[in-house]
Amino acid sequence: MNNLIITSKFLILVLIISACSGGSSDLDNPRRGTVTIAADESFKPLVDALTGAYEGIYPEAHFKIDYKPEQQTVLQFLQDSARIVFTTRKLTEKETEIIKNKKTALKQQHIAIDGLAIVVSKANSDSLMTLAELKGIFEGKITNWSQLPGSNQTGLITLVFDDANASNLNFIREKFKIKDIKNLRLIASGSNEKVISDVKSNPLYLGFIGVNWIGDGHSVISEKLSKGLNVFGISNKDKPDSLSDYYQPFQKGLEFRNYPLSRDVYILSLEGYSGLGGGMMTYIARDVGGLIIQKMGLIPTIRYPRSVEIRTGKNF
Secondary structure (H helix, E strand, C coil): CHHHHHHHHHHHHHHHHHHHHHHHHCCCECCEEEEEEEECHHHHHHHHHHHHHHHHHCCCEEEEEEECCHHHHHHHHHCCCCCEEEECCCCCHHHHHHHHHCCCCEEEEEEEEEEEEEEEECCCCCCEEEHHHHHHHHCCCCCEHHHCCCCCCCCECEEEECCCCCHHHHHHHHHHCCCCCCCCCEEECCCHHHHHHHHHHCCCEEEEEEHHHCCCCCCHHHHHHHCCEEECEEECCCCCCCHHHCECCCHHHHCCCCCCCEEEEEEEEECCCCCHHHHHHHHHHHCCHHHHHHHCCCEECCCCCCCCCCCCCCCC
């Protein structure tokens, strides 16, 4: 009887140890596991490039990417249905308080400077605009292309965004303090790629996209999307003196934030241990993730360290 009791206790102990071991092995780490990422669709080329490169290094690491408008991605993050999120902003005080109440570790890392690109069909000759003119469009003061001096079109301006709740429109509304958009001639195409195709087909459309969709000069897809588009140069000056006062949303205009519609990109993570989300953040901060960001046409905020050896041919 005593032997039976001892044996039973031993079996129970083994089961407990096995259960604990199995639970810990289910945790992801920087090299293996599966986590969900939520990201605004305007960053799809960037997120695809970063996650694809990471999975290429670590074949057992997998990212389930959910592309939604930014407000929905943040909601996913707060509801614990996404471990990592790519956004144009940090969490608000109210959102941060929700995370604190859950006693979960929050990490917010500024990874890049991005630009909101304004695009129009090649059939429309206009490619320069002042920030004041753009604000006038969203305030309803400028409604016809004939009111813009560089356009060869006459007709109502139609604003084309990916989604009414996405980061692109939210950024513009915050920039110009626009509270009501009901009276604007505005359509939501459903995606940044669809914005591009819609703009190409109608010279009266003014489109707004994340510049990483057309910023990778070595990408066949990026080149294809860029073909047939004019990308606007924007000036902070109401009365620009020359073409040098206009900046486009590419690296020359983004680096020192001369482009008036430059914005930030953050990666947020909820991890209380060294997991796959932390691995991705480290990859961007310390490894070649910064080079990928740069390749996509953005400015990495954490530069990839390079060692340069100079040979002079002389002995010192």
